[in-house]
Amino acid sequence: MSIRSMFAVNAAKITGLVCRKLGRQGVTWAGKVALKLYPGILKELSSQVREKIIVVCGTNGKTTTNNMLCAALEAEGKKVVCNHTGSNMLNGVVAAFVLAAGPGGRIDADYACIEVDEASTKHVFPALQPDYMVLTNLFRDQLDRYGEIDITMNILEEMIRTVPSMKLIVNGDDALSAYLAMDSGNPWVSYGVPEPVVESGLHEIREGRFCKRCGERLSYRFYHFSQLGDYECPKCGFKRPAADFCASDVEVSDHIAFTVEDRRLEANYKGFYNVYNMLAAYAGVRTAGLTADRFAEMLKGFHPENGRMEQFKVNGADVVLNLAKNPAGFNQNIAAVMQDKRPKDLIILINDNAQDGRDISWLWDVDFDLLENETVWSITVSGIRCQDMRLRLKYVDIPSELIENVETAIDKKTREGTGNLYVLVNYTGLFGTRNILKKMEVNG
Ligand SMILES: [Zn+2]
Numbered sequence: 001m002s003i004r005s006m007f008a009v010n011a012a013k014i015t016g017l018v019c020r021k022l023g024r025q026g027v028t029w030a031g032k033v034a035l036k037l038y039p040g041i042l043k044e045l046s047s048q049v050r051e052k053i054i055v056v057c058g059t060n061g062k063t064t065t066n067n068m069l070c071a072a073l074e075a076e077g078k079k080v081v082c083n084h085t086g087s088n089m090l091n092g093v094v095a096a097f098v099l100a101a102g103p104g105g106r107i108d109a110d111y112a113c114i115e116v117d118e119a120s121t122k123h124v125f126p127a128l129q130p131d132y133m134v135l136t137n138l139f140r141d142q143l144d145r146y147g148e149i150d151i152t153m154n155i156l157e158e159m160i161r162t163v164p165s166m167k168l169i170v171n172g173d174d175a176l177s178a179y180l181a182m183d184s185g186n187p188w189v190s191y192g193v194p195e196p197v198v199e200s201g202l203h204e205i206r207e208g209r210f211c212k213r214c215g216e217r218l219s220y221r222f223y224h225f226s227q228l229g230d231y232e233c234p235k236c237g238f239k240r241p242a243a244d245f246c247a248s249d250v251e252v253s254d255h256i257a258f259t260v261e262d263r264r265l266e267a268n269y270k271g272f273y274n275v276y277n278m279l280a281a282y283a284g285v286r287t288a289g290l291t292a293d294r295f296a297e298m299l300k301g302f303h304p305e306n307g308r309m310e311q312f313k314v315n316g317a318d319v320v321l322n323l324a325k326n327p328a329g330f331n332q333n334i335a336a337v338m339q340d341k342r343p344k345d346l347i348i349l350i351n352d353n354a355q356d357g358r359d360i361s362w363l364w365d366v367d368f369d370l371l372e373n374e375t376v377w378s379i380t381v382s383g384i385r386c387q388d389m390r391l392r393l394k395y396v397d398i399p400s401e402l403i404e405n406v407e408t409a410i411d412k413k414t415r416e417g418t419g420n421l422y423v424l425v426n427y428t429g430l431f432g433t434r435n436i437l438k439k440m441e442v443n444g
Contacts, residue, residue: 002038002044002105004037004038005038005040005041005044005045005105006103006104006105007037007038007105008033008034008035008037008038008041008098008105009034009041009045009098009101009103009105010103010105011033011034011037012030012031012033012034012037012095012098012099013030013098013099013103015029015030015033016029016030016095016099027083027085027087027091027092027095027096027099028087028089028091028092028095029091030094030095030098030099031087031090031091031092031093031094031095031098032091034094034095034098035090035091035094040127041094041097041098042090042093042094042097042124042127042128043127043128045097045098045101045105045107046097046107046112046127046128046129048106048107048109049081049107049109049110049111049112050109050110051078051110051111052111052112052131052132052288053111053112053114053128053129053130053131053132054069054111054112054113054114054130054131054132054133054134054284054288055114055115055116055121055124055128055130055132055133055134056069056113056114056115056116056133056134056136056280056284057115057116057117057118057121057133057134057135057136057156058118058134058135058136058137058138058171058177059118059136059137059138059139059140059152059326059328059329060136060137060139060273060326060328060329060332061136061137061273061276061277061280062086062088062115062136063086063088063115063304063308064274064277064304064308065115065134065136065277065280065281065284066082066083066086066113066114066115066134067082067084067302067304068277068278068281068298068299068302068304069113069134069280069281069284069285070082070084070113071298071301071302072281072282072284072285072292072294072295072298073110073111073113073285073288073290074298075294075295075297075298076285076290076291076292076293076294078110078111079108079109079110079111080109080110080111080112080113081096081097081100081107081109081111081112081113081114082096082112082113082114083095083096083114083115084096086115088114088115088116088117088120089117089120089123090120090123090124093114093116093120093124093128096112096114097112111288114128114130118152118155118156119152119155121155121156121159122155122159125159125162125163126162129163129166130163130166131165131166131167131288132166132167132168132169132284132287132288133160133166133167133168133169134169134170134280134281134283134284135156135168135169135170135171135177135180135181136171136177136276136277136280137171137174137176137177137226137228137276137328138152138153138174138176138177138180138207138208139207139226139227139326139327139328139329140207140326140327140328140362140365149176149207149208153176153180156180157180157183157184160180160184160186161184161185161186163186164185164186165186165187166186167186167187167188167189167287168180168181168184168186168187168188168189169188169189169190169191169280169283169284169287170188170189170190170191171190171191171192171228171276171280172190172191172192172240172241172242172243173192173193173224173228173229173230173240173276174208174227174228175208175211175212175218175227175231175238175240176207176208176212176227178190178240178241179208179212179213179238182238182241183212183213189244189245189283189287190241190243190244190245191243191244191245191246191247191276191279191280191282191283192240192241192243192245192246192247192279193224193246193247193250193258193275193276193279194230194243194246194248195248195250196222196223196224196229197224197250197252197272197275198224198225198252198272198335206223206226206227207226207227208227209227211233211235211236211238212238213233213236213238214233214235214236214238216233216234216235216236218231218232218233218238219231219232219233219234220232224272225272225273225328225331225332225335226327226328226331226332228276244283245260245261245279245282245283245286246260247259247260247275247279248260250272250275252270252271252272252275252339253339254270254339254340255267255268255269255270256269256270256271256272256274256275256278258275258278258279260279260282261286263292263295263296264296265278265282265295265296265299266296266299267299267302268300269304269309270309270336270339270340271309271332271333271335271336271339272332272335272336273329273332273336274304274309277304278299281295282295307321307322307323307425307430307433307434308322308323309321309322309336310322310434312437312438312440312441313441314410314411314414314421314437314440314441315411315414315415315440316414316419317413317414317415317417317418317419317420317421318419318420318421319410319414319421319422319423319437320421320422320423321423321425321430321433321434321437322336322422322423322424322425323424323425323426323427323430324424324425324426325356325426325427326362327362327365327366330366330424331366331367333424334366334367334368334370334371335370337371337422337424338370338371338373338375340375340420341375342375342418342420343375343377343418343420344375344376344377344418344420344421344422345376345377345378345379345380345413345417345418345420345421345422346371346376346378346379346380346421346422346423346424347379347380347381347382347406347409347410347413347421347422347423347424348379348380348381348382348389348400348424348425349381349382349383349386349406349423349424349425349426349429349433350363350381350382350383350384350385350386350388350389350426350429351383351384351385351425351426351427351428351429352384352385353384353427353428355427355428356426356427356428360385360388363388363389363392364392366392368392368393368396368398369396369398371393371398372396372397372398377417377418378401378413378417379393379398379399379400379401380400380401380402380403380409380412380413381393381400381401381402381403382403382404382405382406382409382429383404383406383425383426383429386402386403386404387402390402406423406425406429406432406433406436407436407440410423410436410437410440411440414440423437
């Protein structure tokens, strides 16, 4: 340990503290300050992790999977460094280590669970050298952020190859992730759901319909959602790998349950995509060599954080807040909302700030027509691009009410609505809407 790292750690901790006092999220600033003072800080701190470093990458489900993985390791008695808040670019990753370090500048941890933005692996991997990578899926993200999915895949594969001993834990139902694992040359295992569970929307966007190995159109036995399913290339033999961690007897209703390795895992939240998140975290713990004996117990107390199917009570109504930032995520959110057969109101908030992607044409790839259902009593559009959202709904003949201010919308719908409100927001809407709901919950 160097004086320099001790200095950087403490300066960063103070920065984090000051930012919080000012009511800001100080995480990335703390990372920025630490890196400025000592560019080698990440390498030095992460090398002090006693056992393994696990990173979680993939378009959707990173934060939930990573936090669940962390909770599972803690349930096994491990001390874990984790970027819980989902700050997953270089500054956020550095901050997770710096804020976990003691004042002497040392890390006391058995494991690190770090969610890393795919494009940021370029900056993070040279210092971090992970032992495992969980890859949740590869979907098209907000269009203008990183460009096409092929670019993301190329970056990932290049970075995976820089750590040849790193074992990949991939979603085998995703042809793109499976191909990446096979092509990388790194050791890998897969998880998956081998039989159909829910009906997949007919018009859903499917990335990777063509074989990455030979270019032939893949043939599918069935789709789960988006391009996830049981696929095979009729020309070169590339196909869905038999899963090492295989979910069977899957139940998806007001809760989720499935069996893996003769264990029944259950969770109290909705959405088929959460089966994958649970399976990914479980496969991660098992692949790291742990028994996962406490995994089922851990799930009982686990709540996906930061507006992932987060529940509130406002003006006597049940409110569920969920993040939906790209077509695959949005379609899964809609499916989860429609699994609730009770009458419901819906608020959809769309912003186009830098972090959301300025280009919101991805809205046209979401299956909003599924909201045409007698249980959906009303849809309100909010946020900076509420007009565009309203137009998108109008295109499929679904009327909506326009209330740009989300607080006003929530207040109205919780007072006058069905008592069952879903609020779907994209990225920059999440933090503010969550604060509004917390405030209204206290006042109401
Ligand atoms: Zn092929």
